[in-house]
């Protein structure tokens with residue numbers, strides 16, 4: 474009777490029979506449990522059309538509904554969930570229910586750290602963005618324009634971080650959902666990089682609208698190209714880990730050209746003081762370190778199985794992304810204050 478009730482509740486949660494193919498490829502490979510006879514019988518009675526499933530799969534399906542799933546080792550994961558073979562244990566099983574995926578945010582497994590690092594980062598940037606937008610207009614030279622410029626940065630950061638925590642949450646749902654959200658996740662990184670360029674170029678080239686427009690157009694074209702590349706199905710596969718790190722590193726490093734331009738025109742001292750290049754350099758080091766650790770899967774490659782839950786490369790990369798975005802925000806805020814101090818004046822000996 475209890476089983477019948479639970480199964481009915483599961484149907485109410487939106488778990489439908491179209492999940493059957495993904496269950497076959499996923500859950501059946503996990504059939505290590507002997508299956509619970511009583512529940513199997515009850516499920517067969519209340520799930521019309523589910524007879525094609527093996528008793529063992531039905532048993533696992535039941536466990537997912539009830540939130541009674543257990544973490545599983547890497548070897549038994551279906552191929553589409555196999556990403557990092559240095560994380561030996563603590564993986565979520567395939568769970569074709571969004572409710573179960575979202576509930577897993579509060580459980581300990583290989584994705585817990587990845588979810589929370591960007592969920593908290595998302596809340597941080599959402600608050601910072603709202604505070605910036607609510608700042609009195611007297612602190613800006615051209616309030617509307619400057620708020621739009623900062624808004625682009627916050628939009629990029631908030632979209633990147635929310636796509637990321639959502640992807641890590643529903644990654645174990647099914648192959649199709651995982652693939653769709655991974656594309657959003659990668660597109661989010663490109664949006665964050667593009668959004669970061671906007672206020673930096675706006676204030677650094679405040680008195681040179683032409684190079685500012687050229688650099689902005691270039692980063693938009695490169696960013697949109699990265700988003701298009703990220704729609705390629707194979708982009709998300711473990712084989713292309715280095716390609717991914719390379720695409721986003723290349724997009725970020727396109728900032729080297731305007732940096733050189735600014736430094737040559739204004740000199741090293743002005744670039745590092747009023748130009749805030751020290752902060753932007755720190756930001757770049759953080760992103761590059763994060764991308765490097767991500768691509769090389771350090772530290773888990775040296776100690777397989779020791780970083781399954783905490784301090785794996787992906788989590789370090791996530792923390793560095795949030796820290797780098799914060800450093801970037803600090804740098805552009807200083808640039809904004811400097812321009813405000815000059816009252817937006819562009820004289821012959823002013824910066825650019």
Ligand SMILES: [Zn+2]
Nearest residue numbers: 587637787791
């Ligand atoms: Zn991630």
